[in-house]
Amino acid sequence: MTKAKQGDWVRIYRIILTPEERAPQVPDDTKEVSLEMWDKGFLLDNEAKIGDEVEVETYIGRKVKGKLVEINPYYTHDYGKCVTELLYIGRQTRELIKEETLNG
Amino acid sequence: MANKNSYEEVMKRRSEIMKKSVGLDYSEFETKGIGFDYDKMMEGTGYSINEVKKIQAETGVGNTPLLELKNITKLVRKLAPEGKGARIFLKDEASNPSGSYKARRAAVSVYNAKKLGYKGVIAATSGNYGAAVASQAAMLGLDCIIVQECYDSEGKGQPEIIEKARKCEAYGAEVLQLSVGPELFYQFLLLLEETGYFNASLYTPFGIAGIETLGYEIAEQMLAKENKLPDVVIATNAGGGNLTGTARGLLKAGADDVKIYGASVNLKGLHMASDKQFNKKSFTTGHTGFGIPFSTWPDRSDVPRSAARALRYMDRYVTVNQGEVFYTTEVLAQLEGMERGPAGSVSLAAAISIAQELNEDQIIVVQETEYTGAGKHIQPQLTFAKENGIDVKIGNPEEEVPGDSIILPEHPKMIKARDLDLDKLRKSYIKNCINNTGIDKPSKEDIEFLAVDTKTNVEFIKKALEEI
Numbered sequence: 005m006t007k008a009k010q011g012d013w014v015r016i017y018r019i020i021l022t023p024e025e026r027a028p029q030v031p032d033d034t035k036e037v038s039l040e041m042w043d044k045g046f047l048l049d050n051e052a053k054i055g056d057e058v059e060v061e062t063y064i065g066r067k068v069k070g071k072l073v074e075i076n077p078y079y080t081h082d083y084g085k086c087v088t089e090l091l092y093i094g095r096q097t098r099e100l101i102k103e104e105t106l107n108g
Numbered sequence: 109m110a111n112k113n114s115y116e117e118v119m120k121r122r123s124e125i126m127k128k129s130v131g132l133d134y135s136e137f138e139t140k141g142i143g144f145d146y147d148k149m150m151e152g153t154g155y156s157i158n159e160v161k162k163i164q165a166e167t168g169v170g171n172t173p174l175l176e177l178k179n180i181t182k183l184v185r186k187l188a189p190e191g192k193g194a195r196i197f198l199k200d201e202a203s204n205p206s207g208s209y210k211a212r213r214a215a216v217s218v219y220n221a222k223k224l225g226y227k228g229v230i231a232a233t234s235g236n237y238g239a240a241v242a243s244q245a246a247m248l249g250l251d252c253i254i255v256q257e258c259y260d261s262e263g264k265g266q267p268e269i270i271e272k273a274r275k276c277e278a279y280g281a282e283v284l285q286l287s288v289g290p291e292l293f294y295q296f297l298l299l300l301e302e303t304g305y306f307n308a309s310l311y312t313p314f315g316i317a318g319i320e321t322l323g324y325e326i327a328e329q330m331l332a333k334e335n336k337l338p339d340v341v342i343a344t345n346a347g348g349g350n351l352t353g354t355a356r357g358l359l360k361a362g363a364d365d366v367k368i369y370g371a372s373v374n375l376k377g378l379h380m381a382s383d384k385q386f387n388k389k390s391f392t393t394g395h396t397g398f399g400i401p402f403s404t405w406p407d408r409s410d411v412p413r414s415a416a417r418a419l420r421y422m423d424r425y426v427t428v429n430q431g432e433v434f435y436t437t438e439v440l441a442q443l444e445g446m447e448r449g450p451a452g453s454v455s456l457a458a459a460i461s462i463a464q465e466l467n468e469d470q471i472i473v474v475q476e477t478e479y480t481g482a483g484k485h486i487q488p489q490l491t492f493a494k495e496n497g498i499d500v501k502i503g504n505p506e507e508e509v510p511g512d513s514i515i516l517p518e519h520p521k522m523i524k525a526r527d528l529d530l531d532k533l534r535k536s537y538i539k540n541c542i543n544n545t546g547i548d549k550p551s552k553e554d555i556e557f558l559a560v561d562t563k564t565n566v567e568f569i570k571k572a573l574e575e576i
Contacts, residue, residue: 020286020291020295021115021289021291021294025114025115026115026289026291027115027289027290027291027294029290029381030289030290030291030381031379031381031382031383033382033383033384034288034289034381034382034383036383037261037287037383038261038287039286039287039289039291039295040259040261040286040287041284041285041286041287041295042258042259042284042285042286043282043283043284043285044277044282044283045282062282063277063280063281063282064228064251064252064253064280064281064282065251066253066282066302066303079270079274079482081267081270081271081274081482081483081488082482082483082488083482083485083487083488084267084485084487084488084489084490084491084492085487085491086487087486087487087490087491087494087500089490089500089501089502089516090434090438090486090487090490090516092502093435093438093439093442093516094438094439094441094442094443096519096520097183097439097442097443097520098442098443100183100186100520101179101182101183101186101443
């Protein structure tokens with residue numbers, strides 16, 4: 005879906021501070037980039053496509069402007085991949101206390 | 109003409125915005141000189157510990173189980189010299205409604221916001237506190253906005269923080285996500301100004317009063333279970349509130365002799381505000397990147413005077429390495445049948461080491477756990493670390509370099525609580541007091557304040573001042 009209509013749940017993006025506007029105390033690598041923001045809300049414009057400047061009403065009712073970046077945004081974080089380095093820990097520690105619990 | 113919403117202009121309005129949004133006039137607690145009236149500020153909440161308990165009970169917060177970790181204690185005794193190996197107990201704070209002890213902290217703030225007639229609450233946090241405020245706001249019918257530092261400039265987000273955003277939204281909060289930088293505070297001020305909501309800061313006396321019940325319960329539960337108080341309570345230390353509130357609660361329960369230890373994950377060398385290093389760390393809290401700066405200058409927080417003052421209560425401060433904490437989290441699941449989040453296992457990793465110094469009849473209480481889940485489990489965190497170029501391996505944790513490697517201990521005997529020099533931190537705090545106030549000749553009252561605020565004495569302060 006690349007087009008959203010009024011009332012659709014969307015994610016927007018905005019630059020809050022450009023590199024020149026950033027706080028004096030930020031480290032050099034951070035000062036090279038903008039301070040960016042993401043928020044979500046129901047689209048107030050009649051319709052919009054990805055990349056358009058839009059206005060949304062957030063879940064608690066605030067009106068916020070920004071660039072439309074996602075329609076019906078969802079989470080993709082997960083349980084990661086198999087971290088094989090962790091596999092020994094349970095066996096090792098169970099073995100260490102075993103004598104006491106089973107044979108001791 | 110200057111833009112009224114530029115960084116500089118908004119920061120100038122800082123105290124005015126703060127005053128309106130916390131409902132507290134901090135000038136009432138100020139005394140001349142370096143110090144301020146901490147006790148008066150803490151009493152300024154207007155809630156006794158019994159009232160706080162009642163407020164928390166209304167929303168199902170607190171009264172979490174205190175569990176003996178019998179298998180981990182067995183493991184510790186395998187590693188310890190004969191006769192050593194204290195019993196380890198764990199306060200299962202994950203059983204709070206929002207999945208961490210932060211529910212205690214949020215409960216009093218949100219209750220107070222509602223009482224004062226605020227329509228909503230705002231908190232700046234990438235951690236469990238956001239979920240706690242959002243959960244409490246949902247229960248009390250207030251609007252909630254959480255401001256998170258979440259992404260680097262490539263739009264890559266810490267899985268742990270993304271999970272917290274999800275959880276806040278699940279409770280009906282608006283989550284504003286930002287890229288790396290201390291100007292989060294600027295955005296936070298703008299939001300407070302725009303909405304007129306309550307600043308549910310982590311560092312107000314309300315937040316700290318909320319944690320006092322944790323310490324109080326430890327004393328009560330320990331007496332009921334074992335008919336004695338613990339010898340040591342270990343708290344994970346970042347902003348200082350967890351340790352401060354727990355220690356105050358223990359004192360209120362009359363547990364004056366219990367030693368209070370702080371523990372943080374060692375992230376030495378990583379800059380917290382660096383865009384490039386943001387995703388090189390595998391812990392978003394409970395680490396030295398907060399623990400040390402907040403101990404040595406607590407008033408750096410988002411309120412004029414922080415109620416979280418770790419040095420005021422801390423008897424010892426240790427660090428553990430990232431690999432040791434991941435290992436410990438796995439052990440907690442495998443030996444005790446409790447799957448919890450890694451940030452909650454920092455003090456448990458320290459306890460595994462410290463218990464080996466103590467006698468078998470002594471007791472250590474680890475005072476928290478946190479929920480785990482997608483993004484916040486050790487597996488996604490280590491997967492993320494690998495994707496960001498961190499070398500995850502099994503070996504000697506002494507060789508771990510934060511930002512380069514995570515070393516899971518080859519053997520549990522390699523888990524070590526490494527002492528930080530508390531006197532050095534105390535002196536650094538005193539120095540910051542002098543530098544930040546410009547008062548180079550502290551008065552008698554200042555010296556007395558500093559003695560209490562560093563848990564030392566007047567002689568120590570005088571000597572430290574001479575050295576500075």
